[in-house]
Amino acid sequence: MQQYALKRIALFFPTILLVTVIVFVVMRLIPGDICLAILSDGEASFTQEELVNCRIELDLDKPLAIQYFDWIGNAVQGDFGDSLWFKAPVMEELGERIPVTVELTIVAMLIAVVFAVPLGIISALKPESWIDYAARIFTLAGISMPVFLVAILIILFLVHVFDWLPPLGYKPLWEDPGANLQQLIFPALALAFYEMAFVARVTRSAMMEIIREDYMRTARSKGLSESVVVFRHGLKNALLPVLTTSGWIFARLFGGTVIIETIFLVPGMGRILIEAIFQRDYTMIQAEIVIIAMFIVTINLVVDLLYGLLDPRIRYA
Amino acid sequence: MQVFRSETAGTVDLAEKIRIKPTGLAAVLFGLKDFARRKPVAFAGGVVLTAAILVAIFAPQIAPHEATDIGVAGKFLGPGGEGTLLGTDQLGRDIFSRLIFGARVSMYVGVVSVMIGITFGTLVGVASAYVGGWTDIILQRLIDALMGFPPIILALGLMAALGASVNNVVIALVVILVPGATRVIRSQALSIKELDYTLAARSIGAGPVRIIFKHMLPNVAATYIVLVTLTLGFAIVVEAALSFLGVGIPPDVATWGSMLELGREHIDKQGWMVVFPGIVIALVVFSVNFLGDGLRDVMDPKLRGR
Numbered sequence: 001m002q003q004y005a006l007k008r009i010a011l012f013f014p015t016i017l018l019v020t021v022i023v024f025v026v027m028r029l030i031p032g033d034i035c036l037a038i039l040s041d042g043e044a045s046f047t048q049e050e051l052v053n054c055r056i057e058l059d060l061d062k063p064l065a066i067q068y069f070d071w072i073g074n075a076v077q078g079d080f081g082d083s084l085w086f087k088a089p090v091m092e093e094l095g096e097r098i099p100v101t102v103e104l105t106i107v108a109m110l111i112a113v114v115f116a117v118p119l120g121i122i123s124a125l126k127p128e129s130w131i132d133y134a135a136r137i138f139t140l141a142g143i144s145m146p147v148f149l150v151a152i153l154i155i156l157f158l159v160h161v162f163d164w165l166p167p168l169g170y171k172p173l174w175e176d177p178g179a180n181l182q183q184l185i186f187p188a189l190a191l192a193f194y195e196m197a198f199v200a201r202v203t204r205s206a207m208m209e210i211i212r213e214d215y216m217r218t219a220r221s222k223g224l225s226e227s228v229v230v231f232r233h234g235l236k237n238a239l240l241p242v243l244t245t246s247g248w249i250f251a252r253l254f255g256g257t258v259i260i261e262t263i264f265l266v267p268g269m270g271r272i273l274i275e276a277i278f279q280r281d282y283t284m285i286q287a288e289i290v291i292i293a294m295f296i297v298t299i300n301l302v303v304d305l306l307y308g309l310l311d312p313r314i315r316y317a
Numbered sequence: 318m319q320v321f322r323s324e325t326a327g328t329v330d331l332a333e334k335i336r337i338k339p340t341g342l343a344a345v346l347f348g349l350k351d352f353a354r355r356k357p358v359a360f361a362g363g364v365v366l367t368a369a370i371l372v373a374i375f376a377p378q379i380a381p382h383e384a385t386d387i388g389v390a391g392k393f394l395g396p397g398g399e400g401t402l403l404g405t406d407q408l409g410r411d412i413f414s415r416l417i418f419g420a421r422v423s424m425y426v427g428v429v430s431v432m433i434g435i436t437f438g439t440l441v442g443v444a445s446a447y448v449g450g451w452t453d454i455i456l457q458r459l460i461d462a463l464m465g466f467p468p469i470i471l472a473l474g475l476m477a478a479l480g481a482s483v484n485n486v487v488i489a490l491v492v493i494l495v496p497g498a499t500r501v502i503r504s505q506a507l508s509i510k511e512l513d514y515t516l517a518a519r520s521i522g523a524g525p526v527r528i529i530f531k532h533m534l535p536n537v538a539a540t541y542i543v544l545v546t547l548t549l550g551f552a553i554v555v556e557a558a559l560s561f562l563g564v565g566i567p568p569d570v571a572t573w574g575s576m577l578e579l580g581r582e583h584i585d586k587q588g589w590m591v592v593f594p595g596i597v598i599a600l601v602v603f604s605v606n607f608l609g610d611g612l613r614d615v616m617d618p619k620l621r622g623r
């Protein structure tokens with residue numbers, strides 16, 4: 001285990017480093033450079049002097065390698081530079097937005113797991129039953145429905161049946177938990193829809209295999225009740241594939257928040273990313289993409305370590 | 318005697334079978350019939366995909382109006398209103414025609430980006446497996462890093478840098494499709510590299526180019542075809558999502574994603590404006606996914622559960 005954990009942790013750092021390099025390179029793909037893009041936006045005219053000043057201000061006159069190491073050096077200390085739009089440190093704005101998105105993601109994950117795991121298990125225990133067919137149709141439809149479509153259909157339903165529109169003001173969880181949950185429940189449901197289908201599918205196929213395992217037969221033959229067999233012996237093992245795929249699930253959820261927050265007017269990281277793209281706020285875009293990628297790479301590390309801890313077989317792989 | 322005769326008859330029968338083994342177009346038709354019998358739902362998915370591609374190609378001939386024609390009838394009409402099939406939007410443009418022209422964008426972007434992305438990923442995967450050593454290690458770390466981004470976030474970053482245009486959407490899609498394809502193909506190429514026929518080829522002095530093109534690439538062909546179909550649905554969804562967010566295809570072009578966004582803006586006035594593009598996207602993605610699943614089961618059972 002120790003060796004596996006060390007190996008896995010050692011892989012973490014080059015990955016993080018490369019993630020930052022990729023973001024840095026992507027931001028240099030802007031035709032011309034950032035200053036040219038900002039100044040020539042719309043019909044605005046600008047002087048050579050303005051361009052030079054802007055380049056000096058954003059350190060674009062320095063060599064690329066120095067720009068990169070300056071950026072990384074500051075980023076490690078939590079300073080991602082000043083937003084080109086808010087004219088204030090990026091983290092000031094992002095700091096308020098990150099908890100919203102994290103809450104939305106976690107609520108969606110909980111909805112997906114709470115709903116999908118029992119569905120997958122029932123579906124596997126009673127194959128070819130009506131509930132199994134219903135579950136399979138739901139999962140197939142679910143993984144073909146893009147998240148924006150689910151969100152819009154939910155809004156369409158709410159608007160035409162209940163005259164409901166997404167509320168504009170946002171209430172933090174610790175100030176007004178009731179209002180906060182009311183605001184987040186529909187976005188979280190829309191975000192969770194795909195994952196419900198995905199987790200149900202993964203759980204079902206895992207449980208189908210586990211039912212045939214020797215230890216399940218042994219558990220039954222020594223007279224354990226059906227619920228003990230299913231929950232103590234079956235569920236524990238059926239949750240493993242859900243754990244291994246949770247890295248992908250979180251990646252998809254974070255990606256989905258961009259769309260969901262825009263549709264439901266939730267003031268999180270996702271919505272500010274889209275706003276930043278329209279405002280050509282490149283420092284904001286750069287900071288946000290790096291932070292999201294850090295989240296995902298870290299979650300993947302934790303998942304792999306947990307998996308190594310829970311399933312001894314992985315250590316020999 | 319009786320036995321002997323029946324044996325000869327059997328041989329003749331077999332020879333006959335071999336001789337009438339279909340070739341050319343007949344073989345393709347026979348294969349399709351076989352696929353339709355074994356995987357009817359996947360076959361239906363293939364029919365829908367083919368239809369969507371044909372609609373995209375012949376859009377100007379099929380659509381009753383141009384996608385940009387304003388005021389062909391009243392505004393915000395429901396299906397069937399004033400002689401339109403599926404109603405009109407906030408500028409009185411024909412939704413049916415816009416959906417047909419939207420197929421052009423979705424199919425072009427989807428097919429082109431998947432072909433480029435998966436082909437490039439396959440070549441990199443095979444080369445990485447064949448060369449091995451440090452090249453392989455560095456490439457794999459790079460792929461780890463690329464897979465650390467949620468695909469849509471990476472695509473958004475690229476679109477922010479490159480600007481909204483059809484070709485930039487293709488570029489963004491290629492970047493997010495390559496890592497996954499490289500992973501899958503590399504692991505398969507690694508096992509092929511150790512197989513006897515590759516070793517035999519090497520021992521008689523075949524060079525790397527010959528081994529890669531004659532031995533490795535043909536043996537990942539099945540996986541390649543499956544990957545192309547399985548990722549096509551994903552590519553169509555990402556394009557629609559980018560256009561929906563307003564950063565993908567420029568807004569003057571009719572796309573399924575931008576139609577959905579227009580419908581969302583006017584959702585309280587005319588619900589049908591989101592329903593039809595929604596149905597079209599879901600139907601096409603659903604069909605492509607079913608086709609991919611079916612092809613995978615038939616061609617490459619090892620990929621199941623990926």
